[in-house]
Amino acid sequence: MPIMRNMLLYLSKNQMANRAAKKYGLRFGAERFVAGETLDTALVKVRELNDKGILATLDHLGEYVAGSEEAAALAADVVKALEAIKDSGVRANVSVKLTQLGLDISYEKCLYNMRGIVAKAKRLGNFVRIDMEDYSHNEQAIAMFEQLHSTYGPYVGIVLQAYLYKTESDMVRLRPLAPNFRLVKGAYKEPPEVAFPKKADVDRNFILLIEKQLKHGHYAAIATHDERIIEHSKAYAAAQRIPKTQFEFQMLYGIRPQLQQKLAEEGYTMRVYVPYGRDWYGYFMRRMAERPENVKFVVKSMFKK
Numbered sequence: 001m002p003i004m005r006n007m008l009l010y011l012s013k014n015q016m017a018n019r020a021a022k023k024y025g026l027r028f029g030a031e032r033f034v035a036g037e038t039l040d041t042a043l044v045k046v047r048e049l050n051d052k053g054i055l056a057t058l059d060h061l062g063e064y065v066a067g068s069e070e071a072a073a074l075a076a077d078v079v080k081a082l083e084a085i086k087d088s089g090v091r092a093n094v095s096v097k098l099t100q101l102g103l104d105i106s107y108e109k110c111l112y113n114m115r116g117i118v119a120k121a122k123r124l125g126n127f128v129r130i131d132m133e134d135y136s137h138n139e140q141a142i143a144m145f146e147q148l149h150s151t152y153g154p155y156v157g158i159v160l161q162a163y164l165y166k167t168e169s170d171m172v173r174l175r176p177l178a179p180n181f182r183l184v185k186g187a188y189k190e191p192p193e194v195a196f197p198k199k200a201d202v203d204r205n206f207i208l209l210i211e212k213q214l215k216h217g218h219y220a221a222i223a224t225h226d227e228r229i230i231e232h233s234k235a236y237a238a239a240q241r242i243p244k245t246q247f248e249f250q251m252l253y254g255i256r257p258q259l260q261q262k263l264a265e266e267g268y269t270m271r272v273y274v275p276y277g278r279d280w281y282g283y284f285m286r287r288m289a290e291r292p293e294n295v296k297f298v299v300k301s302m303f304k305k
């Protein structure tokens, strides 16, 4: 299985396949993980989740953008999503990827685009989360979060990945900001020089990070479908008398919907990450890599009329 995982993660960065995917639209069962190609279709899905007591995070798909105009247009799309959330009254915030907003062009360009987005979120009383991408962008993402936080405070948050050795010290570094972290295991292919190669070590570090964030009284978005870790977090919070308002669970659209519903019914804040847009290829391939059994669905869907 690691061979399959590595192959899928390698393919997730293939630019030719990405261009073809954009051209031909949602295919191969991607509809299971992607809420649609437009903001309007995604808002319908968000409303359905809200009706079940579940919050959402809208993610306009896209990454590794190389042109300034495209990055600026994508930033404008995120601002539009924030406005649409306000106008439609749905309960949702947004997540962004910095390489979508020009990080590979220049840090300054990306910061400029991010300022426009986070300023808008602040005006509307909403929230923007910086997704964490591959290791080569990690330091810049953290630096940008620090910079944005110094101007906009709690209207911006970031993701920390448990598979990286450096994450524990990043948590300490950022602690004075009382940050709102989404904590995840990590979805990219990283070498053993920077990331735990063994899943058991990632899981152990994930639990340690969750406990540390909660113990220090800061907000944790615990983003996982791993029931063992969810149960551990619930038990830890109860034992330490950590209020349910200090953390939330997050899962991805299309994964473990019954568990999402169950947690919402138990009175936990449950938020689902709802990706939409035409740039679905990289996201979809990472979901395949997480669970290579998903590839079976793809193969079946290729032969469906």
Ligand code: FDA
Residues within 6 Å of the ligand: 130, 131, 132, 133, 159, 161, 184, 185, 186, 187, 188, 223, 224, 225, 226, 227, 250, 251, 252, 255, 256, 272, 273, 286, 287, 288, 290, 291, 294
């Ligand atoms: P794990 O992989 O151990 O899976 C536990 C169980 O969940 C599996 O046994 C299976 O039942 C189910 N499951 C997990 N993935 C599945 C899939 N694709 N299809 C079907 N079932 C699946 N990563 C990152 O690097 N940067 C980021 O910004 C984010 N953001 C983010 C937001 C949210 C809301 C979530 C839930 C996750 C992310 N991730 C992420 C992805 C994360 O790093 C990780 O790759 C996935 O969540 C899968 O890991 P689990 O914690 O679910 O555990």
